[in-house]
Amino acid sequence: MAKGHVRLADVAKAAGVSQGTASNVFSRPDVVREEVRERVLNVARELGYGGPDIKGRLLRAGRVNAIGVAAVEPLAYFFDDPWARSLMTAIGEVCDASGTGIAVVSAMNEERLAWNINSALVDGFILLCVEGGERLVELTRQRQLPFIALALGIEDETIPAIGIDNVSGGAVAARHLLELGHRDIAILSIGDVDGLVGLVAPERVDPEMEATPRDRMHGYWQAMAEYGIPREAVPIQGTLHDRPSTLTAMEALFSSDNPPTAILAMSDKVALFAMQWLAEQGLKVPEDVSIIGFDGVPEAATSLPRLTTVAQPFAEIARRAVTAILENALPEDHEALDLELVVRDSTAMPRLR
Amino acid sequence: MAKGHVRLADVAKAAGVSQGTASNVFSRPDVVREEVRERVLNVARELGYGGPDIKGRLLRAGRVNAIGVAAVEPLAYFFDDPWARSLMTAIGEVCDASGTGIAVVSAMNEERLAWNINSALVDGFILLCVEGGERLVELTRQRQLPFIALALGIEDETIPAIGIDNVSGGAVAARHLLELGHRDIAILSIGDVDGLVGLVAPERVDPEMEATPRDRMHGYWQAMAEYGIPREAVPIQGTLHDRPSTLTAMEALFSSDNPPTAILAMSDKVALFAMQWLAEQGLKVPEDVSIIGFDGVPEAATSLPRLTTVAQPFAEIARRAVTAILENALPEDHEALDLELVVRDSTAMPRLR
DNA sequence: TCCATATTTTGAATCGATTCAAAATACGGT
DNA sequence: ACCGTATTTTGAATCGATTCAAAATATGGA
Known part of the structure; x- marks a missing residue:
């Protein structure tokens, strides 16, 4: 079996349509005539084309539909620590509702963390600042994506954060x-x-x-x-x-x-x-x-x-954090719940x- | 402040170097002359360029450095259920060691799940087949990425899986x-x-x-x-x-x-x-x-x-699963641990x- | 000074899709 | 048969980087 190297362009050529039409067959099927759609779909099947590659789409769309949750802790922290888990569960519920994915990003050492934050494919970050929060914020800032800090241990009004009283x-x-x-x-x-x-x-x-x-x-x-x-x-x-x-x-x-x-x-x-x-x-x-x-x-x-x-109020914290990221509407002040x-x-x- | 819309190409032009050189400044700094490197870096800073955008890099590299863990459950399942958490913790440890990220993907209903699986930016999947495993495998197959099933409830030797005795x-x-x-x-x-x-x-x-x-x-x-x-x-x-x-x-x-x-x-x-x-x-x-x-x-x-x-043996299961995905060396048989x-x-x- | 070799830089191609204005085609009414 | 409108299709540009062969420049030896 040949490598799965079929591109949309290949399908388009094989089906004798333009790449634009081929693209529409997959992402906006209603706009293409049924007969053509069928033909393209058939060719795609024959060629073993598995649908539009997400990476290409993403590059164009610029949006990943996922948020990252980061902490200066090992990855296991997210699944181990009761507080982190409570929060993740609540975040999960909000994300479920909006069809958003979650990527957990973490690292014990600085260098790794910087790299992980920079290479995470997400639309924004929720920062669990329990430990090393300051550094985490700094690292995330460089990524130039929306982020919001939780359990922030320092008082800095320039950092978007959700706090509790x-x-x-x-x-x-x-x-x-x-x-x-x-x-x-x-x-x-x-x-x-x-x-x-x-x-x-x-x-x-x-x-x-x-x-x-x-x-x-x-x-x-x-x-x-x-x-x-x-x-x-x-x-x-x-x-x-x-x-x-x-x-x-x-x-x-x-x-x-x-x-x-x-x-x-x-x-x-x-x-x-x-x-x-x-x-x-x-x-x-x-x-x-x-x-x-x-x-x-x-x-x-x-x-x-x-x-x-x-x-x-985990649910409320999660709701605010996720919507802040997704709608890029970061809170201006540090309201304490x-x-x-x-x-x-x-x-x-x-x-x- | 203008939107963070600075591209590598903009930096290159502003610094008076080719885009290739600009790229090297960030991804292979050793290959470019110090003087030039400094200049480009300075221009980048002035322009507010935040380093190479991961999406572009990814498109070229074709690799995300993250694995997805999927289940037919709400997202909260991963942080709630003891078994899932044990596994996630173990997977986290392996991923920590290799610098791989984790994306959790899930959904209660079929349609959402299909979409989530198709749009997850990962190099492969670990499938938690506790429930609806068959359907989960089918959905994942279409994505044409390496995957490995855990706790598979059906006997099908064509599905790469790690089982226990x-x-x-x-x-x-x-x-x-x-x-x-x-x-x-x-x-x-x-x-x-x-x-x-x-x-x-x-x-x-x-x-x-x-x-x-x-x-x-x-x-x-x-x-x-x-x-x-x-x-x-x-x-x-x-x-x-x-x-x-x-x-x-x-x-x-x-x-x-x-x-x-x-x-x-x-x-x-x-x-x-x-x-x-x-x-x-x-x-x-x-x-x-x-x-x-x-x-x-x-x-x-x-x-x-x-x-x-x-x-x-959670640690062993995780080790095998993650390396299988990362090295695309899926097990041929269903060895039971x-x-x-x-x-x-x-x-x-x-x-x- | 000249040539061979080593180091840097360039520029165009590529990754895999989406988008949209413009062109082509179909449809309905007279 | 013809025209205006509605529906489809096309083709080229675009997203933002990386890569690599080829060109340019630097270095050193005789």
Whole structure:
């Protein structure tokens, strides 16, 4: 069998029509006379022509009908990380509806990432800026395609972004615990800076923490202040947003003289790890310890007990991001979307001592 | 600001060099004299040229450096379903290593799917044939690109595919339970055929079931036979591979006079749902009921208790699939890869009655 | 200085389609 | 039979780069 090297031009010649007509047979069949259409189609079949090559069409159209989702993470991140998956699922739903494709682009190292971003065949990018966001934005800018940043960790109004109101989200979470009567509350923070592991002093938060955890922290503190609790009274344990550092943090928290009755976790992922640790220690949630997460990933709804959390409006974020890209209508300002408290089974009144 | 409509040709003209030289400046900088290179680069910067447009390059090169992963499912499936995610993670790892991109292509309805497959900018496809596999293969064939089918439900040697040895995998699972001493074993089957929900008679398995569950079933039976247990003695409850039908199946199983002491689940997903149901009923795993899954998804390693399962060699499957596509070296035969029994905490000896 | 060789640069062809103004053909009415 | 309008078809230009043989230029040795 010969190589599949039949071009539209070949078909046109063999069928004795012009290339223009042959093109119409495939892309605008209604415009060509039935008899001719049939003939061309037959010739195409005989020649083994598989329809117009997408690459040629694309070059002409200049549009790919796909959006790229990029992160400074390995590709597996998109299918592994609960937050990323929640977002991808939501993005998938919007794209399904509009017939848009999704390309995931990623890389651990800079060089690869630059190349991947430059060679991705997409009409625009959604950037997951959890880590190395600044660099990611810079790289994407060069590509000169519409892009929109999610979870942007820096404050730069020139970057089109969709954000969430982490401050009031944090406040809502903390207020929930406080209303239940908790006063001994500990915080599990998240970040990728080595220095912020272990016990973190409050004065280090502003200078050292990235925007997302910092804002959540301020939300927590704000609610605490409403109840007259000074920030120094609330221990902060820094995690690297992974299992080992979370377990270490939990150990530190519960080996103290005055272990907390409730935990504010800055992500569901960390909260879920913490719950596993508690279960292993024989501590019951929520009877012994209450815990509230952040993000609202689906795992939080099926854990045992089901995790109370502050949910991001993933669907709305995805909808805005995708339409912004597809219609090239990037938001001018950084509007922050609201989060929603989802009360489930991991929080309750503290046990009487 | 003018639209970013600067072409390589514009830069070339403005810099006073030929288009060929301008092209070399970007794609083979070593071949052009430094002085000239600088000049061209400067002009490019002034004009706001963002480097060679990938679409033009692609048209010439004929290669996209990306593979498509397709399924007859909504896009969200890739980020939701445990099995799909395990595979995607593994595929991601292989692609990361080779600098290949991934495009996920999917659609619920035929028409959309056909269009999506035809317009995906990829060098080849990996097909997740869990559902509607036959149609998916047919559609992909027309695209005339290399493709390889995974989890193919039909026996057709002309379709390049990578399979796993479901029969011996099933036998390994069943043998594990039998060796522990279980004799009252029930099967939770999977499928997307409405008719195979609820209690399924053994004689309906061969004519009605798809290849994957059918093979697993035969594996189960084979091991049963070794222990002198006739297939009629093993109740089969059909599920639709989702939560509701699994819960229904469990209810049916445990409302009988002689509830099973162990369960063979045809997927980890179903096994995990079943475990949730058992927990809700106050039945302890593995003390009251043992359960073994199938697939080896990561969730199975972090559930409580951790799920014993028969694991697919995801990494090996991904490696073979990706290299087959990239090197256009599609396998000639349907070699079936071996599965591995992973004993964890969800299986134990049956309680003495 | 001249020639042979090495290094750069050029220009046109190519990749595979789509598009659109203009030309050709068909159709209907008188 | 003829004309005006409607429908089809044509052919060349275009999308934005890469490629490569040939031409131009530089370098070095005698």
